Amino acid sequence: MEPLPHGYTNATVTDRRVVVKTYQGPESQQRQSREELALLRLAGRLPVPTLLTSTAGVSTTAYVSGVPGQQAIEDGHASKVLDACGRLLAELQAIDPGLLFGTGVEAGAVLVHNDFGPNNLLMRSDLRGARLLCDWEWVTVGDRDTDLAWAEFIVRLHHPAAVPALAALFEGYGDRPAWEVRQAAMSHRAGVHREFVRRWHGDPSAGLWTERLAAIASWQEVPPPDLDRRRDE
DSSP: OEEOTTOSOTTEEEOSSEEEEEOOSTTHHHHHHHHHHHHHHHBTTBOOOOEEEEETTEEEEEOOOOEEHHHHHHTTOHHHHHHHHHHHHHHHHTSOTHHHHOSOOOTTOEEEOSSOSGGGEEEOTTOSSEEEEOOOTTOEEEOTHHHHHHHHHHHHHHOGGGGGGHHHHHHHHTOOOOHHHHHHHHHHHHHHHHHHHHHHHOGGGGHHHHHHHHHHHHOOOOOOOOHHHHHTO
8 A cells, every 4th residue: 555646644545446544633533424425425426436445434445547636737737627626616516515414504505625626636637627536524514715715725835836827727617706705715724724733733733834824814816827828738
């Protein structure tokens, strides 16, 4: 078994036949249950991993080949990846949240992946769309700007040279919310991550997310690039 390419944790490994994920940290049992519920109920509706087995603290899914979204960005295909992200997010938000969370969902709320972006996207080998959206342990119901803003956060943080290609994310999604809205959504989610790390590892480890919150506050809106040039990518 080896860590998944571009993974941010060694808790998810593969032998290229199956993927084995070990849940760690606070509320690990709840996060495992949520992810497995999403995989079972979204199968056939979205490109999610196929759940094979489940034991206490460990889920095993079928391996799927493809090009990691972040690798495709590094290889110069940011617009294709981000367009696929935007289109997939629109599909995700079109699904009734009651499918996972039952009745009583607040009007206007949508399914929120909560770690949405190229970091959890597997592209088809020809880069014509998404083949897999993984890592559903944080799924919940909430605001439609959360996942869009987080995809932008991943690009700005890990792929700053690809920031001009964010226009493809908004075009694929079909909307470009105001910068103030997106920035606030990034900050809110980063704050949640900081609190999670603090509860798990203590205050010193949360410092990285304090730095990221400061980075978010310093970012500014970037005008869309020339559309004709982007389409020629």
